[in-house]
Amino acid sequence: MNPRHHLDPATLVSHAAGALSPEMAAVADTHLEVCAHCRRQLADAEHVGGVLLSQQQPVLPEPQRAERLREDMLARLGLPLPVAVVHADPVPEALHRNADALPRPLQPYFGKSWKALRWRWMAPGMHMIRAPRSSGDTLILLRISPGKSMPVHSHGGSELTQILKGAYDDELGHFGPGDMADLDSDIEHQPVTSPGVPCVCVAALDGPLRFRGWLARKLQPMVGL
Template sequence: MSSPRHHLDPATLVSLAAGALSPEMAAVAETHLEGCAHCRARRAEAEHVGGALLLQQQPVPAAGERAERLRDDMLARLRQPLPMASGRARPDPVDTRRDTDALPRPLQPYFGKSWKALRWRWMAPGVHMIRAPRSSGDALVLLKIAPGKSMPVHSHGGSELTQILKGAYDDELGHFGPGDMADLDSDIEHQPVTSPGVPCICVAALDGPLQFRGWLARKLQPMVGL
């Protein structure tokens, strides 16, 4: 698999490093990290910077102000190029070799270990889904969408993390293939169109409902539950 071209947002990496993501969001983020050396290095940087900033920070009157300042400083550091000093160790590589039937390890507690054992639920022509039981208020779903399928135009009622596992799609943000991460918020409106060839399979975590533009999609939304 080629290196991902679309990555986790620095703010998401900071939240992941701080343990502030929901279990569902963290599972999708960790799935991306399994195959993305760039984001693994960025998370290691976030953890290192966060620890250093906590040690350097002087007392301030308000705890909220202190936390916001730490977050802003960390984001500013993460947006800078990674230092390449020879004396600094790189993050340990993650061994991504696995049985081709095995799901990514962060997803196994939610969907099981085997691709072959998945039981897809029909949602619409060319669209199948598996919904994981919720352990927080966020939704976690596996989606399988047939090749050449155009999804309804939609925005997001909150944040969404979508990791491409197989196949690909194109939208207003570019081409997303295996290993790519779509880190989206309520400002993004898009219409994914799956690529020819094989179904696009992705895992998505959402902390708010999708916002569909078309009346038919809005009418069917309660059946889909997203």
């Protein structure tokens, strides 16, 4: 899997700082499982954050500073490998996962098995599962039949959508398995699912969708998005 659409750098910095909601972080981590490019970018962001944090530490008196340096040196000598190895790109767990297993970051919300999912009808050819909220954000799984067009919409806030199976096309390009749509309120689009197999994706939203059409707006309270 070689994703072509990635997490925005600002999202990666927020993730490195622990500033994403649990729902947003679950979608970001699902992408990170399959995207070596974003794992490297996240490691860089964590490194920069660590440097900035160290620069904000208070200046210690000379004896304490010497003791701190000694402790740091002993800790480093005790490592079996150089510190840089911590940020080496590992073989992602996703490559070894059972085909019926959901991505690990999603399992606390939706369970472990694809076969055990209980989809809720949303519209003709569209089904959804909504996860219980642990913050103010919404986390959903969507399954949309091939050749379906979503209503034209923008976003009341930020949205992270990770494609798990199938594909869709919109104004931003073609999104297939592993691709991430990192969207904000400036984006208006109309996803159209590709022929072949249903498009299954997981999405986290921190605000409601904004539909252009009156019918979609009228039905929005029933869908809850």
